[in-house]
Amino acid sequence: MIKIAIDAMGGDNAPIEIVKGCDLALEAYPDIELVLFGDEPSIKSLLKHQERVTVVHTTEIISMGEKDPVKAIRNNRDSSMVKALYSAKNGETSAVVSAGPTQALIVGAHLVIKRMEKMHRVALAPIIPSVDQKGRILLDVGANIELRPEHMLELALYATVVSREYLGVDKPTVALMNIGTEEGKGRDLEKETFKLLKENPQINFLGNIEGKEILTTEANIVLTDGYTGNVLMKTMEGTAKGMGNMLKEEIKSSFMGKIGYLFMKKNLKRFQKRMDASEIGGAMIFGIKAPVIKAHGSSNAHAFMNAIRQARQFVSNQVVEKVEVALKDIIIEESSDSN
Amino acid sequence: MIKIAIDAMGGDNAPIEIVKGCDLALEAYPDIELVLFGDEPSIKSLLKHQERVTVVHTTEIISMGEKDPVKAIRNNRDSSMVKALYSAKNGETSAVVSAGPTQALIVGAHLVIKRMEKMHRVALAPIIPSVDQKGRILLDVGANIELRPEHMLELALYATVVSREYLGVDKPTVALMNIGTEEGKGRDLEKETFKLLKENPQINFLGNIEGKEILTTEANIVLTDGYTGNVLMKTMEGTAKGMGNMLKEEIKSSFMGKIGYLFMKKNLKRFQKRMDASEIGGAMIFGIKAPVIKAHGSSNAHAFMNAIRQARQFVSNQVVEKVEVALKDIIIEESSDSN
Numbered sequence: 001m002i003k004i005a006i007d008a009m010g011g012d013n014a015p016i017e018i019v020k021g022c023d024l025a026l027e028a029y030p031d032i033e034l035v036l037f038g039d040e041p042s043i044k045s046l047l048k049h050q051e052r053v054t055v056v057h058t059t060e061i062i063s064m065g066e067k068d069p070v071k072a073i074r075n076n077r078d079s080s081m082v083k084a085l086y087s088a089k090n091g092e093t094s095a096v097v098s099a100g101p102t103q104a105l106i107v108g109a110h111l112v113i114k115r116m117e118k119m120h121r122v123a124l125a126p127i128i129p130s131v132d133q134k135g136r137i138l139l140d141v142g143a144n145i146e147l148r149p150e151h152m153l154e155l156a157l158y159a160t161v162v163s164r165e166y167l168g169v170d171k172p173t174v175a176l177m178n179i180g181t182e183e184g185k186g187r188d189l190e191k192e193t194f195k196l197l198k199e200n201p202q203i204n205f206l207g208n209i210e211g212k213e214i215l216t217t218e219a220n221i222v223l224t225d226g227y228t229g230n231v232l233m234k235t236m237e238g239t240a241k242g243m244g245n246m247l248k249e250e251i252k253s254s255f256m257g258k259i260g261y262l263f264m265k266k267n268l269k270r271f272q273k274r275m276d277a278s279e280i281g282g283a284m285i286f287g288i289k290a291p292v293i294k295a296h297g298s299s300n301a302h303a304f305m306n307a308i309r310q311a312r313q314f315v316s317n318q319v320v321e322k323v324e325v326a327l328k329d330i331i332i333e334e335s336s337d338s339n
Numbered sequence: 340m341i342k343i344a345i346d347a348m349g350g351d352n353a354p355i356e357i358v359k360g361c362d363l364a365l366e367a368y369p370d371i372e373l374v375l376f377g378d379e380p381s382i383k384s385l386l387k388h389q390e391r392v393t394v395v396h397t398t399e400i401i402s403m404g405e406k407d408p409v410k411a412i413r414n415n416r417d418s419s420m421v422k423a424l425y426s427a428k429n430g431e432t433s434a435v436v437s438a439g440p441t442q443a444l445i446v447g448a449h450l451v452i453k454r455m456e457k458m459h460r461v462a463l464a465p466i467i468p469s470v471d472q473k474g475r476i477l478l479d480v481g482a483n484i485e486l487r488p489e490h491m492l493e494l495a496l497y498a499t500v501v502s503r504e505y506l507g508v509d510k511p512t513v514a515l516m517n518i519g520t521e522e523g524k525g526r527d528l529e530k531e532t533f534k535l536l537k538e539n540p541q542i543n544f545l546g547n548i549e550g551k552e553i554l555t556t557e558a559n560i561v562l563t564d565g566y567t568g569n570v571l572m573k574t575m576e577g578t579a580k581g582m583g584n585m586l587k588e589e590i591k592s593s594f595m596g597k598i599g600y601l602f603m604k605k606n607l608k609r610f611q612k613r614m615d616a617s618e619i620g621g622a623m624i625f626g627i628k629a630p631v632i633k634a635h636g637s638s639n640a641h642a643f644m645n646a647i648r649q650a651r652q653f654v655s656n657q658v659v660e661k662v663e664v665a666l667k668d669i670i671i672e673e674s675s676d677s678n
Binding site for chain 2: 067131142145146177179182186187210211212213214215216224226227228230231232233234235236237238239240241242243245246247250251253254256257259260261262263264265266267268270271274275
């Protein structure tokens with residue numbers, strides 16, 4: 001039985017969609033057991049499943065608008081998020097899923113569960129859509145504003161294990177986000193990271209890619225620092241959303257367009273689904289001693305179930321343990337600014 | 340008469356589309372005179388206009404695949420690009436338009452025409468699409484890998500003048516690209532730039548924006564460093580292109596979709612046009628003593644004509660002169676790494 005801690009109060013649609021997502025997951029995966037942290041009366045009134053599920057009452061919620069994540073974690077010891085994290089820290093559960101505020105979850109995972117000894121940085125890694133519909137791991141998208149080349153290597157190794165063990169890719173390939181494809185392009189960070197990736201026998205390095213290849217790259221993993229990755233991911237989201245709105249506007253602008261829409265309604269729905277992040281699941285927090293999955297803040301039941309599926313697979317495929325092995329020969333001096 | 344130098348051999352479709360674009364521009368704007376640099380026999384065989392146009396024969400071409408821009412400029416003194424730049428430097432023309440390789444044009448503009456005394460960095464600034472169809476100035480997208488906060492301020496001032504004088508915006512607003520909207524977010528670069536922009540009376544600063552607002556932001560100008568800007572712009576391009584391909588695939592995947600397409604063909608064409616960079620014109624190189632416009636490498640005649648229109652407007656609205664005035668009270672110490 002895989003025991004997963006659920007922050008039942010995190011996200012814009014908590015607890016309703018979260019609890020519904022838990023019901024869906026309990027139905028789909030007979031090998032999981034869920035521990036829901038949150039307001040017991042509301043959760044119990046919503047929950048359909050009775051078996052393989054426990055509810056732990058908590059009184060505080062870390063709100064989505066939280067500006068100071070460190071303070072939020074320290075001052076809300078009885079929040080659903082912090083309690084869920086502690087259950088994983090204490091070995092009562094093996095993973096945590098939350099749709100709560102991203103930075104609070106990253107900081108909380110770090111402060112409560114702690115970093116793996118071999119990982120010097122934690123990273124936030126979503127699976128982004130791709131034209132071939134297989135998805136790509138993008139990291140870091142905001143856990144670290146700045147990274148050193150050695151950290152980038154560690155994160156590439158972590159992502160390689162995840163791609164293999166979780167996404168089932170036989171020989172996962174890594175590309176480095178840059179402003180040109182040739183070696184020697186970019187800032188010092190990219191130049192030095194390029195060398196480290198090229199030299200490491202555990203990494204299948206494809207070289208630099210540019211932003212325009214983000215949906216079409218062959219690489220399974222796209223590596224960048226947290227500042228660039230955050231801007232990149234949000235730009236993809238914003239472009240997709242803006243284009244979707246423009247498409248709607250143009251279709252609605254004429255009678256012929258509206259007629260055409262009636263014919264291709266299904267096609268347009270499928271198109272929309274292909275760019276929809278909720279189909280893919282949550283973002284993974286890499287580098288923590290237990291798997292922590294950040295479901296999208298606006299997760300519906302389906303999206304949240306997908307995030308639970310991810311947590312389950314992380315545990316059953318022993319991703320964290322396999323990362324330990326992959327990193328065992330990598331020696332990185334801890335710098336004083338280590339997070 | 341506004342005299343504009345044209346690199347007739349630059350870009351994927353040179354010289355045919357370039358010359359056609361010149362013909363279109365000569366027709367549209369009776370106040371311009373063009374000097375075309377390139378292979379005289381081919382140009383003359385293509386050119387329809389006889390008046391207000393001169394052809395200067397050159398023997399070399401800087402190829403689109405050029406990897407070392409400095410060497411390309413230094414070793415190709417008789418290229419169409421270098422000769423066009425020299426004509427502006429010598430005052431024979433007032434602006435340069437080229438669809439040739441971007442980095443070579445930036446480096447060439449810098450080496451040949453030189454930087455304005457008051458500008459410590461040169462920037463590449465395209466006009467990117469926006470949902471409201473007015474366009475936004477994005478900078479820097481790749482002229483500088485790294486920028487200091489003072490350089491960011493200079494570039495914001497330059498862009499403010501361009502937005503007012505060239506795009507006709509009454510009080511241009513500036514937003515800083517960042518990973519969160521609150522003050523204090525981001526790297527040191529963003530934190531310090533935020534302060535400088537907020538304090539400067541010539542800047543209408545709206546604060547930080549995130550990547551997801553790139554198509555919808557109210558700001559007329561979006562400011563970031565050259566590394567981030569390059570990744571951001573190419574990610575927009577790649578997302579738009581990838582989504583366009585997915586949409587096509589989905590429409591073609593069923594009979595109903597194909598029928599629907601027949602009805603909304605015009606709507607989809609308009610949609611495509613709204614994301615099409617060629618409608619907007621070229622990217623501007625900010626900070627050079629004469630306006631230099633970089634037309635897209637794949638420019639057709641229409642796109643190239645738009646780039647000529649931009650150059651014309653830069654000259655007639657005295658953008659460079661007005662930037663000199665805007666910058667006159669800004670004092671920045673020249674650092675040794677100045678480019």
